[in-house]
Amino acid sequence: MFQKILIANRGEIALRVLRACKELGIQTVVVHSTADADAMHVRLADESVCIGPPPSRDSYLNIHQIVAACEITGADAVHPGYGFLSENAKFADILAAHNITFIGPSGDHIRIMGDKIEAKRTAKRLGIPVVPGSDGAVTDQKEARRIAAEIGYPVIIKASAGGGGRGMKVALTEADLEIGLQTASTEAGAAFGDDAVYIEKYLEKPRHIEVQVFGDGAGRGVHFGERDCSLQRRHQKVWEEAPSPALNAEERARIGNICAKAIADLGYSGAGTIEFLYENGEFYFIEMNTRLQVEHPVTEAITGIDLVHEQIRVASGGGLSVRQEDIKFNGHAIECRINAEDPRTFTPSPGTITHFHTPGGLGIRVDSGVYSGYKIPPYYDSLIGKLIVHGRNRVECMMRLRRALDEFVVDGIKTTLPLFRDLVGNADIANGDYDIHWLEKYLAKEE
Known part of the structure; x- marks a missing residue:
């Protein structure tokens, strides 16, 4: 069992993990931004480390600072909670390189499931039922029209690297498809740095x-x-x-x-x-x-x-x-x-x-x-x-x-x-x- 776990998150989930660690007799370290200095998980942890100013990119998403906090405190594992770095394959890989356990799956599995197209291919291979749609990224209007005609309207266009509704458009007709494909791709590129999109059958009342x-x-x-x-x-x-x-x-x-x-x-x-x-x-x-x-x-x-x-x-x-x-x-x-x-x-x-x-x-x-x-x-x-x-x-x-x-x-x-x-x-x-x-x-x- 671990001796000391660093909790790389904030709010209710940081407190939730902290409680579990205490019940297991494991020492806890929490990281926090300057905005969270008075947070409950900071008050209750065995140790706390301030890792930066309020913006997430400078604190809770700052991998270098979190790894440094692990090394300073001697934490042998990191629990990422949800959000922030919890599904960041690079973070899992870097922790492994520093002999720190990431409490989660391997970086390879995070990568597979983080790419919506690859995840769908993997699910299909594993016998999980999937929504009818494109086998990979759709790159042009002609291909999009062919796929939509095969599976039938309405269809939904989704960002390959997306989530939270961004880079997602519903097309009820071929005219909608042309506009939706361009809009979804543009939104995906802006939100995730990856403009790849794919098409699936749109279920109307699921x-x-x-x-x-x-x-x-x-x-x-x-x-x-x-x-x-x-x-x-x-x-x-x-x-x-x-x-x-x-x-x-x-x-x-x-x-x-x-x-x-x-x-x-x-x-x-x-x-x-x-x-x-x-x-x-x-x-x-x-x-x-x-x-x-x-x-x-x-x-x-x-x-x-x-x-x-x-x-x-x-x-x-x-x-x-x-x-x-x-x-x-x-x-x-x-x-x-x-x-x-x-x-x-x-x-x-x-x-x-x-x-x-x-x-x-x-x-x-x-x-x-x-x-x-x-x-x-x-x-x-x-x-x-x-x-x-x-x-x-x-x-x-x-x-x-x-x-x-x-x-x-x-x-x-x-x-x-x-x-x-x-x-x-x-x-x-x-x-x-x-x-x-x-x-x-x-x-x-x-x-």
Whole structure:
């Protein structure tokens, strides 16, 4: 087991990893920008190192400074959390060159899955169902028209190196295709430094289903069930739950076993999430995230397994602590992402939190790094906390969520709490009857 882990992140995920390390008896080092000097994870860590000014490129994305912090403090491993350098193959390679363990997969696996085209090819080779579309990057209009005609409109054009909705355009007709191809390519080049795009069949009312997987790097793989992340705005997840209200036990087992086998065959090490669009009983691979997900707590709630403990165990060479038959699913869990944003316009709302009170009671978990008097800096993601609720079934979970949202108090800034109070009382949400377009349509009607 590791002696000292450096946590290369901030906010609630840094605190989440720090807690796991303490439970395992591992010393902790956190890095922080000057803007985060008063952050909770900095206060609670055994050691802290300031690595630069507020901009992420000068601090949390500064590989040189993070490696230097490891060497200064004697950290023998780095947990990257999510975001920032968590899916940076170069970072994983550099740590390996300095004999520091990256708590995550190999640089090669990060590279494969970070390239959307190569990821799709790999998924297909591993027996994972994929969305019909181009086999590689599409370079000209003639090729684009041929592919779109073969798979049928509507189609979606996506950036190969993309994410978060950038470099992504829907084409309903051939005329849309010409404009969309150029626009998506230009956006991709500006956002990711890579203008390669590819084309897929556009599914009109799909759900977003993702499967949590783990590999030991030596040919073993397991799955921890699925999460439904269909409630999204601009391709950003807002509400996640497990299990999905759209799947039955047979579908759940089928896609889970496909993913576990694929991870084993790939020789993958650590946590990963294989994401799908699901429509009319069929799953279509869209991407794999080679890291811990923001929404991992809902999986922990229904399995009783600490996924960060598991990450650390696998990275230290201890292998997986469970076999597939050991993983049991219990009840239902929902996570609401609490952002410092206007609940309707989603405009960021940095500032000082004057009063912060979290709900409690059976089945309630709040992951947050903020507190009363904390000043939210304007430089980073607006997520300030996650409310996770667990119940014996979905009905109990929804009732408990309603109660917890009523108890949650954040004063001094705007948050998305009012949105969730609306959603928990909506008939479609109560019935689990929604797709990836539902929330944007709902918000448009409310304007």
